[in-house]
Amino acid sequence: MPFVPAFVLAVALAAPQLDAALEQQARRIETEVIAPCCWSQQVSVHQSPAAEEMRVRIRAMLQEGQSEPEILDAFVAEYGERILAVPRARGYTLSLYVLPVVLLVASALLLGVVVKRMAGRAVAARPAGGASPGDAADAAYRDRLTDELRDLD
Numbered sequence: 001m002p003f004v005p006a007f008v009l010a011v012a013l014a015a016p017q018l019d020a021a022l023e024q025q026a027r028r029i030e031t032e033v034i035a036p037c038c039w040s041q042q043v044s045v046h047q048s049p050a051a052e053e054m055r056v057r058i059r060a061m062l063q064e065g066q067s068e069p070e071i072l073d074a075f076v077a078e079y080g081e082r083i084l085a086v087p088r089a090r091g092y093t094l095s096l097y098v099l100p101v102v103l104l105v106a107s108a109l110l111l112g113v114v115v116k117r118m119a120g121r122a123v124a125a126r127p128a129g130g131a132s133p134g135d136a137a138d139a140a141y142r143d144r145l146t147d148e149l150r151d152l153d
């Protein structure tokens with residue numbers, strides 16, 4: 001029989017068994033919190049005693065009838081906002097959600113203004129006669145090209 005660490009065996013035996021709906025909810029909550037031992041991975045994928053303890057706590061809280069927001073609030077009260085994998089849209093973090101949209105809209109408006117001004121300058125640069133100075137050169141080039149293509153036949 002392979003060696004099984006004592007804490008893993010104890011946690012597995014102590015973990016409450018949930019029905020399918022609560023188990024699915026527990027797994028969703030596990031993806032929303034960060035393991036407090038190293039603050040680098042979500043509890044759902046982190047392999048440590050602290051992460052395993054949080055998994056057991058999440059299931060126990062669900063068994064007690066607590067909702068997902070209540071569980072997340074309990075973890076935030078204990079560890080701070082840092083425990084959340086995705087910061088809540090409040091205060092400073094609200095700007096992280098709003099600022100990109102504002103910058104995108106402002107950039108699109110600025111681009112529209114620049115393109116409109118450039119198009120206006122191009123129209124204003126044409127002579128009043130309707131023909132641009134390059135039209136005569138284009139006609140000469142077109143005639144020369146036609147003559148050379150005819151000579152190829």
